[in-house]
Amino acid sequence: xxxxxxxxxxxxxxxxxxxxxxxxxxxxxxxxxxxxxxxxxxxxxxxxxxxxxxxxxxxxxxxxxxxxxxxxxxxxxxxxxxxxxxxxxxxxxxxxxxxxxxxxxxxxxxxxxx
Amino acid sequence: xxxxxxxxxxxxxxxxxxxxxxxxxxxxxxxxxxxxxxxxxxxxxxxxxxxxxxxxxxxxxxxxxxxxxxxxxxxxxxxxxxxxxxxxxxxxxxxxxxxxxxxxxxxxxxxxxx
Numbered sequence: 001x002x003x004x005x006x007x008x009x010x011x012x013x014x015x016x017x018x019x020x021x022x023x024x025x026x027x028x029x030x031x032x033x034x035x036x037x038x039x040x041x042x043x044x045x046x047x048x049x050x051x052x053x054x055x056x057x058x059x060x061x062x063x064x065x066x067x068x069x070x071x072x073x074x075x076x077x078x079x080x081x082x083x084x085x086x087x088x089x090x091x092x093x094x095x096x097x098x099x100x101x102x103x104x105x106x107x108x109x110x111x112x113x114x
Numbered sequence: 115x116x117x118x119x120x121x122x123x124x125x126x127x128x129x130x131x132x133x134x135x136x137x138x139x140x141x142x143x144x145x146x147x148x149x150x151x152x153x154x155x156x157x158x159x160x161x162x163x164x165x166x167x168x169x170x171x172x173x174x175x176x177x178x179x180x181x182x183x184x185x186x187x188x189x190x191x192x193x194x195x196x197x198x199x200x201x202x203x204x205x206x207x208x209x210x211x212x213x214x215x216x217x218x219x220x221x222x223x224x225x226x227x228x
Contacts, residue, residue: 020179
């Protein structure tokens with residue numbers, strides 16, 4: 001299990017961007033785990049990518065938050081062909097519904113980060 | 115279980131704000147469930163509150179995203195005394211670590227929302 005699943009991303013120096021991806025899955029999850037792991041590695045190669053975190057309530061919604069330095073780094077990730085292929089597969093197989101909200105972070109704070 | 119846990123918040127008309135709260139809990143969760151439910155009801159009374167969604171991977175991190183129309187509505191919620199008391203209890207009892215990232219949303223989109 002990657003760090004993305006086990007600890008919060010600390011507050012970063014603004015400005016940066018949060019991409020909130022919240023989703024409700026279908027019951028057709030064949031290939032999902034492998035794709036998620038692969039994309040989780042691939043995104044690390046995007047210049048300006050700062051980290052991500054992900055949580056899913058069993059039987060409920062999942063929320064993944066990606067952290068990016070600027071709009072350009074988000075665009076780079078959006079144009080990644082493997083990411084686009086996974087999104088298409090997500091719409092036809094893995095997700096009943098999802099939403100994406102892209103926000104420019106102007107302030108942040110943390111508690112208890114070592 | 116409230117709607118916040120079972121379906122994604124759809125894309126809204128920008129601008130609005132996302133407040134990403136990601137956390138790692140302790141094992142001292144006495145009173146946490148009641149407080150979370152109470153605050154989840156109380157926040158609905160804040161003018162400009164648009165909704166929230168929450169997910170937690172068992173044994174891992176939790177992510178709650180609050181959606182607000184403007185800075186003023188976030189400030190109203192931040193100044194709520196019951197919210198402040200819960201935050202204090204969170205730091206001393208419920209959370210090992212958490213982060214908050216406040217972002218101004220400029221674009222959003224949804225798939226499969228009815």
